[in-house]
Amino acid sequence: MYQFSSKLKISAIALMVVGLIGIIIGFASAPSTEAEVAEILAHQESHGTHGEAHATKEVAHHDAHAEVAHENHHEGVKHDAHTVDAHETEAHAEGHSDHHLAHVLHQLQNRPWAAFYVALFFFTFVTIVVFAFLNIQRVAQAGWSIVLFRVMEGISGFLPYVSVIFIVFLVITAFHGNHLFVWMADGTVDPTSANYDELIANKQAWLNTPRWLISGIIYLVGWNVFRYLNRKYSLLQDNAGDLVNYYKNYKIGVAFLAFFIFTESMSVWDWIMGLDPHWFSTLFGWYVLATALVSALTVIAMVTVYLKSKGYLEVVNNSHLHDLAKFMFGFSIFWSYLWFAQFMLIWYADMPEETVYFVQRFDDYKFLFLGMIPLNFILPVLMLVNSDFKRIPQIVLGVGTIILVGHYIDVFVMIMPGTVGDQWGFGITEIASILFFLGLFIYAVFTTISKAPLIAKGNPFLHESEHFHY
Amino acid sequence: MSSHYEAPIREPLVLGEKSYHDITMDIVKPIEGKANKNWYIAFTIALIAFLWGVGCILYTIGTGIGVWGLNKNIGWAWDITNFVWWVGIGHAGTLISAVLLLFRQKWRMAINRSAEAMTIFAVFQAGLFPLIHMGRPWNGYWVLPIPNQFGSLWVNFNSPLLWDVFAISTYLSVSLVFWWTGLLPDFAMIRDRAVKPFQKKIYALLSFGWSGRAKDWQRFEEVSLVLAGLATPLVLSVHTIVSMDFATSINPGWHSTIFPPYFVAGAIFSGFAMVQTLLGIMRKVSNLESYITRLHVEYMNIVIMVTGGIVAVAYASEFFIAWYTGSPYENYTYMSIGAATGPYGWAFWSLILFNIAIPQLLWIQKVRRSFIMSFIISIAINIGMWFERFDIIAIVLSKGHLPSTWTRFEPTFVDVGVFVGTIGFFFVLFLLYARTFPVIAQAEVKTIMKSSGEHYKQLRDGKNEH
Numbered sequence: 001m002y003q004f005s006s007k008l009k010i011s012a013i014a015l016m017v018v019g020l021i022g023i024i025i026g027f028a029s030a031p032s033t034e035a036e037v038a039e040i041l042a043h044q045e046s047h048g049t050h051g052e053a054h055a056t057k058e059v060a061h062h063d064a065h066a067e068v069a070h071e072n073h074h075e076g077v078k079h080d081a082h083t084v085d086a087h088e089t090e091a092h093a094e095g096h097s098d099h100h101l102a103h104v105l106h107q108l109q110n111r112p113w114a115a116f117y118v119a120l121f122f123f124t125f126v127t128i129v130v131f132a133f134l135n136i137q138r139v140a141q142a143g144w145s146i147v148l149f150r151v152m153e154g155i156s157g158f159l160p161y162v163s164v165i166f167i168v169f170l171v172i173t174a175f176h177g178n179h180l181f182v183w184m185a186d187g188t189v190d191p192t193s194a195n196y197d198e199l200i201a202n203k204q205a206w207l208n209t210p211r212w213l214i215s216g217i218i219y220l221v222g223w224n225v226f227r228y229l230n231r232k233y234s235l236l237q238d239n240a241g242d243l244v245n246y247y248k249n250y251k252i253g254v255a256f257l258a259f260f261i262f263t264e265s266m267s268v269w270d271w272i273m274g275l276d277p278h279w280f281s282t283l284f285g286w287y288v289l290a291t292a293l294v295s296a297l298t299v300i301a302m303v304t305v306y307l308k309s310k311g312y313l314e315v316v317n318n319s320h321l322h323d324l325a326k327f328m329f330g331f332s333i334f335w336s337y338l339w340f341a342q343f344m345l346i347w348y349a350d351m352p353e354e355t356v357y358f359v360q361r362f363d364d365y366k367f368l369f370l371g372m373i374p375l376n377f378i379l380p381v382l383m384l385v386n387s388d389f390k391r392i393p394q395i396v397l398g399v400g401t402i403i404l405v406g407h408y409i410d411v412f413v414m415i416m417p418g419t420v421g422d423q424w425g426f427g428i429t430e431i432a433s434i435l436f437f438l439g440l441f442i443y444a445v446f447t448t449i450s451k452a453p454l455i456a457k458g459n460p461f462l463h464e465s466e467h468f469h470y
Numbered sequence: 471m472s473s474h475y476e477a478p479i480r481e482p483l484v485l486g487e488k489s490y491h492d493i494t495m496d497i498v499k500p501i502e503g504k505a506n507k508n509w510y511i512a513f514t515i516a517l518i519a520f521l522w523g524v525g526c527i528l529y530t531i532g533t534g535i536g537v538w539g540l541n542k543n544i545g546w547a548w549d550i551t552n553f554v555w556w557v558g559i560g561h562a563g564t565l566i567s568a569v570l571l572l573f574r575q576k577w578r579m580a581i582n583r584s585a586e587a588m589t590i591f592a593v594f595q596a597g598l599f600p601l602i603h604m605g606r607p608w609n610g611y612w613v614l615p616i617p618n619q620f621g622s623l624w625v626n627f628n629s630p631l632l633w634d635v636f637a638i639s640t641y642l643s644v645s646l647v648f649w650w651t652g653l654l655p656d657f658a659m660i661r662d663r664a665v666k667p668f669q670k671k672i673y674a675l676l677s678f679g680w681s682g683r684a685k686d687w688q689r690f691e692e693v694s695l696v697l698a699g700l701a702t703p704l705v706l707s708v709h710t711i712v713s714m715d716f717a718t719s720i721n722p723g724w725h726s727t728i729f730p731p732y733f734v735a736g737a738i739f740s741g742f743a744m745v746q747t748l749l750g751i752m753r754k755v756s757n758l759e760s761y762i763t764r765l766h767v768e769y770m771n772i773v774i775m776v777t778g779g780i781v782a783v784a785y786a787s788e789f790f791i792a793w794y795t796g797s798p799y800e801n802y803t804y805m806s807i808g809a810a811t812g813p814y815g816w817a818f819w820s821l822i823l824f825n826i827a828i829p830q831l832l833w834i835q836k837v838r839r840s841f842i843m844s845f846i847i848s849i850a851i852n853i854g855m856w857f858e859r860f861d862i863i864a865i866v867l868s869k870g871h872l873p874s875t876w877t878r879f880e881p882t883f884v885d886v887g888v889f890v891g892t893i894g895f896f897f898v899l900f901l902l903y904a905r906t907f908p909v910i911a912q913a914e915v916k917t918i919m920k921s922s923g924e925h926y927k928q929l930r931d932g933k934n935e936h
Contacts, residue, residue, distance in 0.1 A: 143477065202796045243479070261783050269790075282728035282784075282791045330572075337706065341730040348718045349725050353795075460479045467475040 002312050004450040008442065015439025022432020026112035029429075034101040037108060041101075106179040107423040113178040114419040119433035120169060121271060122411045123441060124162045125292035126299055128223050131156040132260050133296055135230070135253035144323055146465035147315045149456040150449065151304050153234060157448025158441050159227050163220040174213040180419050183207045183277040200277055207277060212270055219263045226256040237458035246460060264289055275418035279357045283342045288414070290335040294376070295407045297327045298400040303445065305393045312454055318391035319470040325390035328403065332380040335407075336373075361413055364422040368409050375406030408434070478931055482924035483577055485760040490916055493761075497912045498660060500756050505905055508755070516897035523891005526884045527602050535605050539881040544867040547860075548885040549603035550715070552892060554859045555740070556596035557638070557712055558733075559852075561705055562741020563589025564645055567652070568701035571694065576922055577769050579914040580761040583656075584752060585745050586649040587907065591899040592744075593642045595892040600634060602888065630714040637711040644704055648697045651690070654680040656908040709737045716862065723803030723866035726791075732784035739777040739825075740855035746770050746848035748900070750841060752909065761910055764839050771838045774851065778829045781858075785826065802869035804861040813878060814865045821861050824854025 031037050134152040137145045173180055187193025189201040189208075200207055229252050237245040265285030273284050281287075301324040307313045346354045361369045383399045384390055416424045456462065484493075505513075530537055540547055563585040570578035601607050613635050615624050625632055657677035664670035680686065713733035716724040746767065753762040785805055792800035802808035809818045828850045837843045864879045903909070920926045 141480070199796050203794060206790075206794060258779065261779060262786070265783060265787060269794075280791050280795050282726045282787050283731070284727070285787060286728070286731055333703065337703075337710075338731065341710065342727045345714070345717050345725070345727045345729075349720050351720060351725065353797075461477045463475050464477050 001452075002307065002446070002450045002454055004446045005310075008446060012439045012442040012446075015435045016443065017439075019432045019434070019436025019439055022428045023112065023116060023436060026115060026427075026429025026432060030109050030112055031105060032109075034098070034105050037101050037105045040108070041104065104423060107420045110179055110419045111423065111425070112429045113180055114415055115430040116433045117169070117180065117419075118408070118412050118415050118430070119437045120162065120166060121415065122295070122408055123158070123437045124166055125288070125411075126295045127156060127158045127162055128260075128264075129289070129292040129296035130300060131159060131223070131227055131230075132257065133293070133300070135256050138250060138253040139257060141461065143461045143464035144320060144468040144470075146456060146459045146462045147313065147468075148300065148304060148320060148324075149234070149459065150452060150454045151307065151313075152300055153231055153452070153456075154445050154449035155299060155303060156227050156231070158444040160224055161440060161444045162437075163224055166220055167217055170213055170216045174209045181212075181274055181277070182418070183274065184209055184212075203277070206269075207274065212274070215266065216270060219267045222259060222263060223256075226252060226259070230256070234456055235452055238453065238456065240458050243460060246458065272414050275415060276357060279354065281342055281346070281354070281357075283338060287335075287338045287342055290331065290338045291407050291410050294328065294331045294335050295404055297324060297331060298403045300324060301328060301396050302400045305397055307449070307454070309393070315455065315466045317469070319468055321393065321396060322387065322390045322470055325384055325396050325399075328396075328400065329380060329384035329390070332376060332384075332403065336377040339373075339376075357417075360417045360421075364424070365413050365417060368413050372406045372409045372413070375402050376410065476921050476927075476930075478927075480922070481765045482927050483580065483763065483765065483922040484915065484919050485763055485924045487925040488760060488919060488923060490919065493912050493915055493919065494659060494663075496758065496760065497656075497908050497910050498663060500905060501660060501908065502663070509901065509905065513898065513901045516894045516901060519890050519894025520898050521891075521894075523888055523894055526887035526891055527598070530602060530884055530888070531607060535603070537882060537884045539879055539885050541877055541879065543870065543875045543877045544864060544879040546603075546867065547864050547879045548881050548889060549599050551856065551859045551863050552889050553596050553599035553603075554712055554733075554863075555856050556592045556599070556892065557709060558737035558740045558855060558859075559744045560589040560592035560596065560641075560645075560741065561709055561734070561737035562745050563587070563592075564641075564648075564701050564705040565738050565741065566745065567648060568698040568705065571698040572702060575769075576918045577766055579918055580758075580763075580766055580910055581745060581749060581770070582914070583649075583652065583907070583911045584749060584909050585741075586645065586652070587900065587903050587909075588741075588745060588748060589645050590642065590649060591896050591903070592741075593638065593645065594899065595896050597638055597642065598892060600631075600638070630711060630718050633711045634715065637708045641704060641708045644697070644701055648694075648701055651693060651697070652911055652914075653907070654678055655682060655690075655913040656911060658682065659912060660908065706734050709734045716866075721866055721870060722797065722799035723792075723805075723862070726788060728784055728787055732781065732788075735777045735780040735784065736855060736858060739774060739781055740851060742770055742774045742777065743848040743851035743855070746774070746844055747852065750845040750848070752904065756904065756909060758910060761915060764841070767841060767844050768835075768839050771832045771844055771847075774829060774848075775832045778825065778832075778851070782826050799871060802865075804865040808869065809861065809865050812865075812869070814861065814868065817857055817861050817865065821854055821857040824850045825858060828854070 031040060130152055134149065134156065137149070137152075172178065173184070176184070179185065182188070183197070183200045183203075185195055187195035188197045189204050190196055191201070205211075230249055233245040233249040233252065237243075237249070240246075268285040268288045272288060273280065301321065304313065304316060304324065305321070308316050343358065346358060379402050380399055383395060389395045412430075459465075486492075488496075538547075538549070540549075563582075566578050566585040567582040570582070601610055604610055613625060613632060615627075654677055657673050658680035661670060661673035661677050664673055710730040710733065713729035717726055717729035719725055749762050749766075749770075753759050788803070788805040792803050792806050800806060802812065804818070809815070812818075828847055831837045831843070831847060837847070868878055869876050
């Protein structure tokens, strides 16, 4: 049995407290009136370079938006010149009008929410995909990974915690607690409103708040039910004389994976693609899955290395680590493949209604957008292609950290442009959100791990896994 | 992986009380024996189909591409449909030999040789289409970036059709090398057994002097692993590039970012279906029931289910996003209400029936483990995946941006004849292969006999609990 060390527990709680304070500071320092925004903007202008960059950006934006509007008009889609950033076009044309101030106010108010959301989404998806990977291992009757099952189950133990926060977040968002989803704003589907957006109105069957909220709750509750059952039968199997629970879990795994492949795509459409409601990409659901999958494998490897270093996983040898690192390597390439496929196809065809997505990221997020390629692709490939390296815990930890940073940036660049636009930053509120979830993650995961023996001893493949050597 | 610890609940992969010698005998029997009447009948039919196809190809080249049913709006139809279909079929071979090797799937060993042969013969067929669908195939070599007397006029590297040239030719070469490397120990075995001087000579040439020393085996294993590691991204990229022939365009229905992984999933789906079809026959006619067992069939069916599920999610995504774009042009793409109710509704519904509905039967274990049902379902998927490519190509082109260009495609007998010809050619090659090549990698099967053979499993279960 694992003993949750008090040192680690206190660190986890400290992270949560520090994170929480930072999050509160983030919310408290967000402006609440347009006057404050005007002041902030004036301050930005006074800094020569930034002001200049800002102005250039604005022009670029305006061009891109005008083009889209033009194109859509040609195509016979009659709607206002709204684009990804639904409220931006006219505002920019008139410079810093009241409209613009209101827009920037929303963006600045969004910032602590978006920072919180990036971390929330990242941790939720990593956790659920760890659980998906556990089920893939079960269903595939893998013979190597049984000794890691309790680690994966422990990480999945974070799911209920993060799901509760997610559901609260969904409810707050649905009841206009923030402006993250522009399509939820009042009047977007009302033809008489100044806020009317015909494209969104046409998608009303999907983009409507009740449907969005209920679906979101169904995904999360559904995943939790599967996790609960899976864990229950896994523990029952430990002391069972037969394989009844094992077979039950096998079936639960199959059902979960079938459920997950659909709900994963749908949740990504709801929670990420919906932030840019004019934009669409068929690949997007799988692309986000790839991000979460690499991160999930990395997290499994890191928790394993930690537990092993504390002497809790005697039967785990460097062949197990080698296998995990191979997965990290392989799926880093897979992520890059999907990233490139999506980017290249949109770049190649250059259809304005899709290209705006990358134009905005190139204009406002260039450093992060391009920076994640070396982090997520080049470094992991170079470091993990060597099979000796894959067996060294320090290297796996090092590359794992790079991978996690890179994929956090990936989620950041997915969420921020549609919510805070060019008003993004990386400061207290962003860091605090990460720390809060990291603390909660450590607390929940190691609490779950400490509740059951570290070896799933009833599994029929355990013997193979214990003697696994590659 | 240490075989002594294999879990008792794993089912055996080699049935019966086989010794190493039995495996050899079972595998060389078709090569050392004489072909029976059925083989000659099948071969003759395939040969006639092939020759008919050659006639159609010569007729096309001699007369002009206008003998096909293409028109000025639908410039691609059966030609590229068949091309993508054949390339897709070819993918399962590499998947079985490379991806399943990376995942240490022992059941791969009984089927990899034939799957790779299938890959190579299918890529041959696929490779025909890019050549014969050209208006001026004799200028085909212009696709290669070779220095020339036109002021060194080169190709434009921006076209996915050029990427296709590189993808397919690389794929064929790597698959061929991978396959041949694996054949060396098996050819050597036939060489060592051959009594007729001519046969001995041939297999001595084919086996490159393989003598099976420890050092050779060590390098053999390393090369296999490296090639598997290279072939896996290759297999993904090849069909990705094929998918980009469509996805880089601006045609509604073609321009879709999901195409790369979705085409790959579809390729595995259709390729495995073809392996299932071929091995369903082969295990019977070549008496390989002990090696290609019910378990192999079930595992292949599970792969078919998984990739079929991925394809189903992709269809759902295509359908949803087509609506979600809000673009009226997306109402006529291959996955839309317009397609389901339009003039090609029958093709749309064939796709749904053969690819989505029928494979769901595989959820039932009885069906999954039934040879005859697996055979029938695999044929259905082969048909369904042909329709998928046809739908993507022809339905999308039949209703483009301008209603004044809306038209239909009707194949002529030449379109059909060329396709039939490639099927004939494929079977000519495959039937010849089945008589002259070791259809199961005996060297590999021998490595799992003691860990996964039925007889040895029984011995182990008798001796100790684990």
